[in-house]
Amino acid sequence: MIYAAKRSPLAWGWVLLGFGSLWVVAGLLFVGCGRQEAKPPAAEVAQPEVPPPPPPPKPIAIAPLSPISVDPGQKVQVEVKIDRAGNSGPIDLAVSGAPAGVKVSVSQIPDGESVGTLEIAADQKLGDEELKATLKIQAKLGELAAEKDLELTVRKITLPSFAPVKDVVLFPGQPASVKVQVERSGFGGGIPLRLVGVPQAITAKVEDLPPGSQEITVQLEASADAPEGQHTIRLVGTVLGRDIEQQLNVKVDRTPIRLVSFRVLTLRPGDSQIVRIPVERRAYEGPIRVEVENPPEGVTIPAVEVPAGGKEAILDIQTDPQAKEGVTTLRIVSRVGGYTRWDPMILRISYGETGFLPREIMADPNLAPLLRRGSFGGRLTAESKEALMRAYGGTPEAHQAVMLGLRWFARHQAKDGRWSLKYYHEARPGCDCWSEFEKEVANEDVAGTAFALLAFLGEGVTHNRAPERPSELMDYRRVVQRGLEFLVRTQVSDTKSKEAGKLSGNMYAHALGTMALCEAYGLSQDERLKIPAQLAIRYLMDAQHSEGGWRYGPKQPGDLSVTSWVFFAIRSGQLAGLMISKDPLVRAQRFVDSCACGPAEMIRTRYCYDPRAEEKQPKLSMTAAGLLTRQYLGCRKDDPELVAGCQYLAQNLPPENATTLGQIYYYHYATQVLHHMEGPEFDLWNYRIREHLIRTQQKEGCKAGSWNPEGTDWGNRGGRLYATGLAIMTLQVYYRHLPLYRPIIRTATGGGTLGGEVKEGVD
Template identity: 40%
Template sequence: MQNRAFLLRAAMAVADRLGFRSGFHDTRFEGMSGFVVSLLFHLMLLLTLGYFVLLVGREPSGVVIVVTEPSDDPPLAVLTGDLAVTEPPPGPWDDRLGSVEPTLIAPTVPKIVLTPIPSSSESTPDAQHRPRSFQPRDLLLVTGSQLRGGGLEGRDPQSRANLVRTRGGTADSEDAMARGLAWLAAHQRTDGSWRFDHRGGACGNACGNPGSVASTTGSTGLVLLPFLGAGHTTDESQYFDAVERGLYYLTSRMIIGRHGGDLQEGTMYAQGIAAIALCEAYAMMRDESLRGPAQAAIDFIANVQHDQGGWRYYPGQPGDTTVFGWQIMALRSAQLAGLQVPDLVLARAEKFLDSVQDQQGATYGYMTPGRQPSPTAIGLLSRMYYGWQQDDPRLADGVQYLQNLGPSRTDMYFNYYAHQVMHHYEGPGWQAWNRELRDRLIATQARRGHEHGSWYFNDQHAESGGRLYTTAMCVMILQVYYRYMPLYGRAAVHDGL
């Protein structure tokens, strides 16, 4: 009865809203009042039952709250230009919106078969590692920032001998280079990797000066580079099997996540180095099974770039010049391979160079403007790839700074970059520089026992990377005549990809 009384009161309230209540006291409607109450009672009953029917089987839904932060950016209408803008990604590099469980790709497979990973160019718009989002102001950066020149054509056996002869190499330098490759090949592990602590495998403890860096992708990628530099990418090549096994190891260690293909194993140095190896291998071999991993490695580099354009030890950190150098060369290698490199990433990277330059770009610092040897060599080489002309006064001043320093007796990291700068710049300074460094490396190469063909110098980088790192760097220094085509002069490659 209480429920009926409640419904009756509710019906009366509804009647009041509909204008019927005054009529209940009018003699003209007294006969209808019972009918109206009954009608409203049954109507409300049907509505109540219908509501509960609609709720049955319905999935629970949350409330979506969209919050936008105020921005000082100019409206898109004022930004003009023919720009290819990629679709924004799921979120920024630091996973503020959640993370995706990474997947380890083929950790152990007895047969060397490179399984392709879909690249960003082949994937749908919902791909996990699309290029990350940009701010409207970033569009203003994309004003022709491209990397140019430095092709891989000189590694072809028919070109190599001529380039050695005409650009400063000798038979002795090529012999030393070959001995270095033999030592590196002898220290490959059975799983296809190389380790900075080289004492495992066939070496045992026969060679001194092991390294301490744990990243196996970094060590494997670094050693692959001199083999690729010497053109060992065909079935007829002496070290083709070693190259193929090393490439398989790299692809097996790649972790696919929302940002692309992660090859760090603890450091962005390794990401850049391994990405160079994959991109160069794909560019030279045109093996489609390498395209996906190479693109994924580049996607990772692009997606974890700091907003100010640099890279450091870990994803998203403000940049330093030494880590930057490996990433920028990876991006250039990707271009040479025909892979996708976002223009915005290159534009931001150029802005990072601006932030660490001194003397209008003649010298460079580590994280701030300065005048330091290795950062200056890296900065100048990067500027060359960005298109600074040979007669640019800033470049001339920087080269003069390196020339005054001269080749280091122990720091192969500095020598590796500075040697390329001097080689590309050419001129009398290069001839003197090349003669000094080339002959010193020939004279200091180990020629006894199991260390035969290797190098080691007491240096801060060598203490971490050990004999394996030092040997790989020295071999690449001796390959400078053909490893990358000259950026200037008659043999230069002027057009970017």
């Protein structure tokens, strides 16, 4: 509740007076506002005349459009004419309805012009099928618009193609051009070209095909060292994003022609002979120039021309009366344009069956103590080795391969003098010669050391002497000394022991070690080696089985493989002058005969590994080992079975173009057998094995000088040392042993004639 305050009479008077004043003011204001002056009447204004509205604009129109066609990957321009109907201003064009792969570009038509342009582009991926579409062409000028259909066709394409090409034959070093015709099928543009699948040994070039051209030229050339083989090269062109191609079948033929010259030609000094060499033509019928390289001194052979289509080359060979006896490989060179090939022919200059040993052998008094049939005295001097190489078909390249092998052995000798058959790589930091293939190699240090020592000894290097050249042979004396010291330390030297003389519990390894000790003693004549060598021989004799053979351990029934190595060790002892009992050799001869398994009428022409097998299966390696053992046991050179067996070996030559070492166990034995027989069979064999070993030797890196054991017989058990040792000893055949069937007959001039006969039986 609000209560009003009490006021006095005077206060109420003042309030009433205030209200009265307000009313007076309001009245005055009202009276003043109501007084206004009267306005004069307004004058009348004339209204302007309004023009009539303009007529509406006439519609614009698009002139009729003719249907268009476009090829994939191409562009076309279309004129769009607009009937302005008197309308001015720029005209905008727009297109709708373009299918995927079709792109349309438009431009604005400026004011005052009536023709615009559309550019229609078809993607090159189109064209697998014909494509039809209706494009909506729209023109707009301000509020005015017009529309017209344009019928579009993207044509189905037919790609160009290459005509088939005949197979191409390439000769190494000779370029060839291949013409390829192009069926354009209406396509007139240029075609980018490339070649796919070109092998490394072939150079191939091609240029892009210009517009309108219908012929492609492909340039091909095989390198001079290109291997024979069949290759497929693809000629590929690109048209509208699509590849077209033609296959070129290319064959590298290293023998488009071949002169069948692989034979032995024997001439006496002063003789002449017309030699007809058949020409095999495989892919070439033109003329051939034939030249002869590497004739020995005193032999002349003029070059000849074989006419186009000719089937033989006729050589006129003249020898000077002073021509030296010896064996040389002639290179019969065929030249056809830029292509060159050579085929071998073996030329033997000889007075006949008697012949002679080189004077360098017979005139050296230092060699006299070692000169006996089959001896190793010929390896002691550089002169004697060079003379024997000339006499039996050695070459500088073969000797270089031997030296490269010795360097490899020297690099892999352990600090204590050994060569480990399995762990040889540990002797040289960073060696990468070992591979997983060798994981099953026998852990045999005696065998490994023996293989290496026999290679050095084969060059005439002992611990106390070496041929004067090459000079590096002198440096290897210390290498040989350390190896011999290892063998002597390893040997059981206690003469009271049942194992006196033992080098290894493995008879293979012991036989190899015995060979090394015997050869080292025989070459050096160091009496300190005589007792170790004699003890090693005695251990072998005691280990013989009662049936005459040897095997892996003492007294075991023998096999021909181990027996052969043991026998060669005993033979080395004989050549070194050690005492050898005949009884073990007589038993050994009976065992070797038990391994014979040739035809009934010629049973000793083939040999097997184990005579106790139910079916004796002849093997090449065992046949060679058996024949070599028979030779050392005194078989006559003209023995019909020996001759037939050697002919069998000569029919199984080393390969002509192999890239792996192969049957080195067989090659090692067979090379020695045929060397002792001499004659044409050895000359042909020697060429093949010599070139095979040179070709397959590794030439680069840490492996340089060695041979890869993969693919060799027994390579998985002997490894790289085994393969390299046998390869080097095989290359040393010319001087490792003097010919077995040439007794030494000294003459007043120091020379020696070759002849006489070897009696059957143990020598």
